[in-house]
Amino acid sequence: MFKHLFIVLFFAVYMVSAAPTPDDEKPDPYSFAFEETDEFGTKLSRQESGDERGVIQGQYSYTDATGLTRTVQYIADDDGFRANIISNEPGLTNSAPAGANYQVQ
Numbered sequence: 001m002f003k004h005l006f007i008v009l010f011f012a013v014y015m016v017s018a019a020p021t022p023d024d025e026k027p028d029p030y031s032f033a034f035e036e037t038d039e040f041g042t043k044l045s046r047q048e049s050g051d052e053r054g055v056i057q058g059q060y061s062y063t064d065a066t067g068l069t070r071t072v073q074y075i076a077d078d079d080g081f082r083a084n085i086i087s088n089e090p091g092l093t094n095s096a097p098a099g100a101n102y103q104v105q
Helices: 002-018
Strands: 030-037 043-050 056-063 069-077 080-087 100-104
Antiparallel strands (some): 030 043, 056 069
């Protein structure tokens, strides 16, 4: 009797532990975007999307009233996070510190 009960309990525990957990679920695809300009003429924008594989890509941008602009394009996937920064900021030079590429416009 106890032997049968033990076997049933063992398989019940095994089945519960083998059930998928939330970490095993695939991400839901999504996307969003916005653009806003404040009363001083500063423009902010962002767009991002993610797919069912967990790859996220997007960009965000800042432009002030004088035309100074910085745009960051990024992707995060199995290869890690990578960013590409494009700007017309004075004194900025083309470089790639810490894996982020800076490009002067």
